[in-house]
Amino acid sequence: MRIAVIGFGVSGAIFSIAYKRAHPKDEIIILEHLDSPLKKVLATGNGKCNIGNNSSLKGIYNDDFISGILERYDYETQEKFLDSLNIKTKLVGNLAYPISESAVTVRNALIKAIEAAKIKVIYNANIEDYSVNDKDIDIYLSDRSLKVDRLVIATGGKSNPKLGSDGSIFDILNDHHYRINKLEPGLCPIVTKESFKELDGTRVKGEVTVRKNNKIVFKEKGEILFKKHGLSGIVIFNASRIIAHDLNAKYEISLDFLPEISKDDLGIFLSFNKADVLLDAYIHPLISERIKKENLTGIKLLDRIKSFKCHFDSLSGFEYSQVTIGGVSLKDVNNKLESNIEKHVYFIGEVLDVDAPCGGYNLMWAIASGLYLSDYL
Ligand SMILES: Cc1cc2nc3c(=O)[nH]c(=O)nc-3n(C[C@H](O)[C@H](O)[C@H](O)COP(=O)(O)OP(=O)(O)OC[C@H]3O[C@@H](n4cnc5c(N)ncnc54)[C@H](O)[C@@H]3O)c2cc1C
Structure with a gap:
């Protein structure tokens, strides 16, 4: 044969x-x-x-x-x-x-x-x-x-x-x-509608949630890498694969920068401390700087830390995909x-x-x- x-x-x-x-x-x-x-x-x-x-x-x-x-x-x-x-x-x-x-x-x-x-x-x-x-x-x-x-x-x-x-x-x-x-x-960086120019190259540990037409279709902890025009890192690669299976749907990606600490516990900390103190203590300095610019307080600040929203624009292309x-x-x-x-x-x-x-x-x-x-x- x-x-x-x-x-x-x-x-x-x-x-x-x-x-x-x-x-x-x-x-x-x-x-x-x-x-x-x-x-x-x-x-x-x-x-x-x-x-x-x-x-x-x-x-x-x-x-x-x-x-x-x-x-x-x-x-x-x-x-x-x-x-x-x-x-x-x-x-x-x-x-x-x-x-x-x-x-x-x-x-x-x-x-x-x-x-x-x-x-x-x-x-x-x-x-x-x-x-x-x-x-x-x-x-x-x-x-x-x-x-x-x-x-x-x-x-x-x-x-x-x-x-x-x-x-x-x-x-x-x-x-x-x-x-x-x-x-x-699939398994590639994601381009978001938001720009992350000032965070380019920043790596943080967190939890990524992807909602498809408002329903959770992906939730995973891991290292998130910010890029000028979007997000990368293994956890984002895995999210990209889920999105690639149905590009016709509407997706929202949210990042929890402190998955190990509950919103309630952060709320207690915030009731005794100013927003800047919380951000300085718990959040990567470059991300903290970005959030500080919004002057958020109370629940809005907690939402930004526990559910930082990014809007899906596109997948970064075959040359970057695994x-x-x-x-x-x-x-x-x-x-x-x-x-x-x-x-x-x-x-x-x-x-x-x-x-x-x-x-x-x-x-x-x-x-x-x-x-x-x-x-x-
Ligand atoms: C950057 C990167 C990192 C990765 N890391 C991992 C990892 O750590 N773990 C993991 O499990 N997977 C990983 N993958 C995925 C994994 O490499 C692939 O799933 C796997 O190699 C697929 O094997 P394959 O034999 O099907 O195809 P390939 O490995 O793509 O091999 C196909 C071969 O066919 C040849 N070929 C294609 N078309 C033609 C043609 N028309 N005529 C003649 N020859 C042709 C190509 O030149 C190539 O040699 C990674 C992929 C990339 C790109």
């Missing part, structure tokens, strides 16, 4: 290695349009690669369709497979990282395993189209064509296109009549990740409409789907 894998990212690499281990006589050819592999993995986890998470995965992903795959390839199973590739991991809380704390370790180990398995890689592969015939599949590149028995599409989404996932495959898949659920940037919302509809694949439209065509990783919050879950899906397909193909 001859298999082409489009995309030398994590899902494509994991599938190729696992499949070749089980079927050493079969041939795998990876077609990668960049001139080098696994560029994105180097950027993950701020260069440390948050490669997994050992907490419960219930309700984490956008679609339950994939829960069986993640149950079968859960954290422990993935950890064992990674260990067999010489990727040793450790947990920091629930987050898994390579012990080296370097994404380079992960990239190098995957490249080594691909080389050791003698998997052929064609770089700068410019794929123009493919056609599925009765007995085989033709893949048309700009400078050649290839005949294969199976085609695995592992091209990622559209996030951070300079790292390879530029969404170019979606035009081809559109022509092949796949439903591509609307692509939006995951793509949308992709090939899960309705167009069966439970073996094979296309319902074309025989012997398969999808793994982020090219499918699968996304999750920050915390290692998106790489877990890339790994789980690659391992799962290697069992079935």
Whole structure:
């Protein structure tokens, strides 16, 4: 059997290695349009690669369709497979990282395993189209064509296109009549109607609440980073993902700068002290300065501290996003990740409409789907 894998990212690499281990006589050819592999993995986890998470995965992903795959390839199973590739991991809380704390370790180990398995890689592969015939599949590149028995599409989404996932495959898949659920940037900074010029670069711990048409749809504590034109930080990334799933709604974001102290307790403090004393004592000086300018007192001041309102303007765009919302509809694949439209065509990783919050879950899906397909193909 001859298999082409489009995309030398994590899902494509994991599938190729696992499949070749089980079927050493079969041939795998990876077609990668960049001139080098696994560029994105180097950027993950701020260069440390948050490669997994050992907490419960219930309700984490956008679609339950994939829960069986993640149950079968859960954290422990993935950890064992990674260990067999010489990727040793450790947990920091629930987050898994390579012990080296370097994404380079992960990239190098995957490249080594691909080389050791003698998997052929064609770089700068410019794929123009493919056609599925009765007995085989033709893949048309700009400078050649290839005949294969199976085609695995592992091209990622559209996030951070300079790292390879530029969404170019979606035009081809559109022509092949796949439903591509609307692509939006997820896990990215949020642009607000308010400007935060004087707070640019300020980081504070707080709780973020997002209301969609006045109903709470997100509440999470974490570090909030103020940017000139909006908000960033992991908790904001996670909020952006929720918003990206329905951009037609109206959103309001509120920040609680003191989630550990109740409004009542602050009220008691305020009944004995002036507003400036409270702000000086409890709030980051730059935020305090901004609030002081409003000359608020009493409940209005407490509201500003416990529920600082920001109005959603837009998501900051694919070049700043870590995951793509949308992709090939899960309705167009069966439970073996094979296309319902074309025989012997398969999808793994982020090219499918699968996304999750920050915390290692998106790489877990890339790994789980690659391992799962290697069992079935
Ligand atoms: C900055 C950043 C930080 C992140 N940090 C984390 C993290 O810490 N933990 C986590 O779990 N997730 C993280 N993610 C998300 C995670 O990296 C992705 O979900 C995961 O890499 C998806 O794997 P994939 O194999 O599906 O696609 P990708 O990793 O995107 O790989 C796709 C590959 O296909 C190639 N390709 C694309 N189109 C074509 C084409 N038409 N022809 C040929 N080749 C093509 C690309 O060049 C690329 O090599 C992060 C993402 C970014 C951008």
